Amino acid sequence: MGAELEKVRIVAIHDTLDAVIRRIAFMNDFELITDESTSTSGDSYCETMISETRDLLKKIEPIQSYIDEHAKDPRGFIEGFLDPRKSISYDVLKQRAQLFPIHEVLETFTETHQLVTSLEHSHTTLQEQIVTLEKWKHFPIQHYDDVFDFEHFRLLVVSVPQKISHEFQKELLKEQYLLFDDFHHDKHSVYFCILLEKQSTFLERISHAIPFTYRDIPHWEGDVSVYLSTLYQRLMSLTKKLGYHCKKLRSYTTHKKEVQSLHDYLKIQETELIVSQYAQKTEYTTALSGWIPRHRYAQLQTLLKKVAKEIILEKVRVAKEEKLPVYIENKPQWRPFEIITYIYGAPNPKEFDPTLFLAPFFIVFFGMCLSDAGYGLSLIVLSWYLIKRYDLPPGGLKLMRLFIYGGVATIIVGIITGGYFALDQSILPSFLLRLKILDPINDPITMLIISLILGITQILFGTIISFFENIHKKRYADAYLDSMVWFLFLSSIVVYIVGSFLHVVWIVAVFSKVILVGALVLILTQGRHKKNVIMKFFSGLISLYKLSGYLGDVLSYSRLLALGMTSAVVGMIVNLIAGMVKGFPIVGVVLTAVIFVFGHLLNLIVSVMGAFIHTTRLQLVEFFGKFFEGGGKFFKPFQFSLKYHKIE
Amino acid sequence: MEIGVALALCGAAVAVFMACMGSAYGIFVAADAASGVLSEDPEKFGKMLILAALPGTQGIYGLLAGIYIMNKIQLFGDVLAVSTPVGWQLLFAALPIAFVGLVSGIAQGKTCVGSIFLVAKKPDELGKGIILPAMVETYAVFALLASILMVNAIKI
Numbered sequence: 155m156g157a158e159l160e161k162v163r164i165v166a167i168h169d170t171l172d173a174v175i176r177r178i179a180f181m182n183d184f185e186l187i188t189d190e191s192t193s194t195s196g197d198s199y200c201e202t203m204i205s206e207t208r209d210l211l212k213k214i215e216p217i218q219s220y221i222d223e224h225a226k227d228p229r230g231f232i233e234g235f236l237d238p239r240k241s242i243s244y245d246v247l248k249q250r251a252q253l254f255p256i257h258e259v260l261e262t263f264t265e266t267h268q269l270v271t272s273l274e275h276s277h278t279t280l281q282e283q284i285v286t287l288e289k290w291k292h293f294p295i296q297h298y299d300d301v302f303d304f305e306h307f308r309l310l311v312v313s314v315p316q317k318i319s320h321e322f323q324k325e326l327l328k329e330q331y332l333l334f335d336d337f338h339h340d341k342h343s344v345y346f347c348i349l350l351e352k353q354s355t356f357l358e359r360i361s362h363a364i365p366f367t368y369r370d371i372p373h374w375e376g377d378v379s380v381y382l383s384t385l386y387q388r389l390m391s392l393t394k395k396l397g398y399h400c401k402k403l404r405s406y407t408t409h410k411k412e413v414q415s416l417h418d419y420l421k422i423q424e425t426e427l428i429v430s431q432y433a434q435k436t437e438y439t440t441a442l443s444g445w446i447p448r449h450r451y452a453q454l455q456t457l458l459k460k461v462a463k464e465i466i467l468e469k470v471r472v473a474k475e476e477k478l479p480v481y482i483e484n485k486p487q488w489r490p491f492e493i494i495t496y497i498y499g500a501p502n503p504k505e506f507d508p509t510l511f512l513a514p515f516f517i518v519f520f521g522m523c524l525s526d527a528g529y530g531l532s533l534i535v536l537s538w539y540l541i542k543r544y545d546l547p548p549g550g551l552k553l554m555r556l557f558i559y560g561g562v563a564t565i566i567v568g569i570i571t572g573g574y575f576a577l578d579q580s581i582l583p584s585f586l587l588r589l590k591i592l593d594p595i596n597d598p599i600t601m602l603i604i605s606l607i608l609g610i611t612q613i614l615f616g617t618i619i620s621f622f623e624n625i626h627k628k629r630y631a632d633a634y635l636d637s638m639v640w641f642l643f644l645s646s647i648v649v650y651i652v653g654s655f656l657h658v659v660w661i662v663a664v665f666s667k668v669i670l671v672g673a674l675v676l677i678l679t680q681g682r683h684k685k686n687v688i689m690k691f692f693s694g695l696i697s698l699y700k701l702s703g704y705l706g707d708v709l710s711y712s713r714l715l716a717l718g719m720t721s722a723v724v725g726m727i728v729n730l731i732a733g734m735v736k737g738f739p740i741v742g743v744v745l746t747a748v749i750f751v752f753g754h755l756l757n758l759i760v761s762v763m764g765a766f767i768h769t770t771r772l773q774l775v776e777f778f779g780k781f782f783e784g785g786g787k788f789f790k791p792f793q794f795s796l797k798y799h800k801i802e
Numbered sequence: 803m804e805i806g807v808a809l810a811l812c813g814a815a816v817a818v819f820m821a822c823m824g825s826a827y828g829i830f831v832a833a834d835a836a837s838g839v840l841s842e843d844p845e846k847f848g849k850m851l852i853l854a855a856l857p858g859t860q861g862i863y864g865l866l867a868g869i870y871i872m873n874k875i876q877l878f879g880d881v882l883a884v885s886t887p888v889g890w891q892l893l894f895a896a897l898p899i900a901f902v903g904l905v906s907g908i909a910q911g912k913t914c915v916g917s918i919f920l921v922a923k924k925p926d927e928l929g930k931g932i933i934l935p936a937m938v939e940t941y942a943v944f945a946l947l948a949s950i951l952m953v954n955a956i957k958i
Contacts (some may be wrong), residue, residue: 493848496848497848497849497851497852498849498928498929499849499925499926499928499929500926595878596878596879598869598873599870599873602866702940702943702944703940705943705947706936706939706940706943709863709943709946709947710859710939712862712863712866713859713862715866716862716865716866717862719869720865767851767852767855768855768858770851770852771852771855771856774852774928774932775852775856775932775936778929779929779932779933779936782929783929784926784928784929785926787926
């Protein structure tokens with residue numbers, strides 16, 4: 155049921171508190187109690203220090219994010235899934251952080267950064283200007299502002315889609331005293347027109363027939379092409395300047411280690427201050443409360459003695475209504491199955507740890523869903539490789555071990571069903587064929603019945619567990635009148651079905667009576683929580699409806715057959731396609747091998763995912779639903795949450 | 803012209819494709835909501851995975867019914883000479899799981915979205931979040947049962 159937890163209190167002198175907090179974090183087995191009600195009211199010193207630390211963290215953010223972006227460590231595909239933090243000792247971290255002249259570096263960095271930003275902005279604006287002016291290169295009127303000065307004339311620029319520019323020209327030609335020409339072509343033709351004031355309405359008139367758009371004239375000085383070339387020159391010198399300063403900025407990435415260490419060091423400071431806020435303080439001492447597994451108490455004592463002699467560690471009595479956190483601890487070989495328990499949530503402190511109960515079922519079901527000896531072997535090899543080659547986090551390690559267990563079960567099921575990379579029967583050696591007892595493809599009904607039988611087994615087992623849970627929680631009425639009654643009722647139905655299937659007459663006769671008695675008992679007992687007799691009776695009657703729930707649960711286990719079949723069939727299709735290309739000249743064999751490997755790899759990945767998800771679902775929905783109450787809180791050891799480092 | 807086998811296959815096909823459509827859509831809406839929750843709190847992945855996978859049952863039941871029909875006409879060995887009336891019978895027998903699989907798959911998907919929001923706010927209530935969509939599944943179970951009982955009873 156997990157480790158017994160001890161509630162403890164640590165009393166330390168103020169200036170040793172930081173060291174104590176670091177030791178607790180290093181231990182990784184101490185849960186800090188941060189209940190607001192135990193803290194003393196607003197420690198102004200703490201608060202100012204916290205806001206100072208947070209201000210500094212904010213100040214270093216620009217250089218930190220610049221370095222994050224431009225000095226990334228190259229990471230392989232698989233490394234992308236792993237924890238990127240580097241191990242470091244606290245003293246090295248502190249030294250790096252404290253020796254770094256952050257304020258000077260920050261000053262010059264901010265200067266350069268701002269310069270680069272404004273240069274980049276000017277660069278972009280200039281580029282946009284050039285792009286616009288390029289279109290006006292052939293505009294024939296220089297010093298056009300002079301033209302605007304005329305009283306009776308106006309200068310307009312319009313653009314017309316290329317297709318109708320001919321029509322547009324024809325319309326313009328109809329007008330007298332109208333000067334026009336086109337000076338730019340791409341998708342549109344752009345025309346300038348010089349016309350008399352009183353002719354302005356002419357364009358409005360033809361706008362119905364011909365869709366044109368007015369264009370604004372951009373600003374330049376003097377001759378367009380001359381102006382453009384000065385712009386180009388300006389752009390060149392700006393680009394050179396920008397390159398130079400960008401290089402300068404990039405040199406700041408050499409400070410990566412120091413900046414990242416500073417960030418994490420400040421984070422540690424911040425956490426220490428926040429924790430001391432939760433602590434109870436007197437004039438000279440601070441007290442911290444927390445939970446620790448009983449077998450680690452001695453270790454904590456030694457650890458604290460190393461910090462200072464005067465630190466007191468004492469056990470605290472737990473109040474009756476107090477909610478303990480739940481510390482799940484199993485023998486190493488069962489730990490991989492804790493993944494499933496963690497997904498569902500913590501059992502409440504009075505319940506059993508369900509990890510051991512689900513383990514055998516999980517393995518068998520996983521094997522049945524994957525059901526190919528070749529895949530099982532590949533899974534074991536891949537998981538083993540990942541464990542050896544990469545530094546996996548504890549969760550990842552558990553998952554790989556789970557896959558190894560699953561792989562073994564898969565090999566066994568694969569041998570029984572004759573699946574070896576879904577290869578055809580004729581290729582297999584005869585001793586393997588003799589081991590093949592079941593054939594899911596050609597005889598799915600047998601596999602279906604086996605899946606359902608396994609389902610019934612797990613559900614009945616769940617009922618038994620609920621019986622023992624109720625006894626453990628001293629709910630004797632519930633144990634006998636709910637768990638035991640349902641267990642007997644369901645078992646008798648199972649016996650009856652088996653009996654009628656095997657045509658054993660006496661079982662059919664006897665158990666049909668047993669079932670009727672069972673139903674009667676249910677009607678009488680299931681409504682016992684209701685107030686009056688009529689409600690009791692009806693509740694009991696309605697409780698028989700739960701039978702359909704159990705039926706649904708049993709049928710849910712048919713997915714074991716379905717998943718096993720689909721992975722086998724997809725494998726067969728991969729082999730079929732690989733066989734088809736064998737005839738190609740020269741590349742045929744290579745192509746076959748490629749299709750075989752990648753096809754089965756893909757099928758392996760998809761089938762493993764499906765096997766994991768559906769097997770887990772069967773445990774959590776159909777199995778846990780029978781006995782698991784939950785509502786507990788997992789033990790959460792106190793840890794610093796750093797971005798770049800792990801303290802060792 | 804004897805189209806019995808064609809009708810029987812039609813039955814198997816309809817059971818499979820309609821139920822799988824229901825599951826696919828159901829899982830789509832549930833997984834969509836799950837991604838939203840995970841964008842705020844990636845720690846909940848395991849719980850979200852379970853809830854998003856719940857609407858998958860209807861597809862499995864449809865496949866099962868389809869396989870049962872295929873097995874009945876011995877499709878994988880020497881196909882039985884199924885007469886036209888029997889073919890119609892098999893087609894009709896497939897209809898319960900086909901339609902119910904489609905509709906309940908979609909419905910269960912939407913119920914799972916509600917559960918996902920429940921678990922997002924209250925991660926400790928995963929149990930309750932699972933039971934609610936499971937109630938929708940009961941009707942797919944009844945439909946599967948009806949289909950299988952019918953197919954079982956049909957005499958080729």
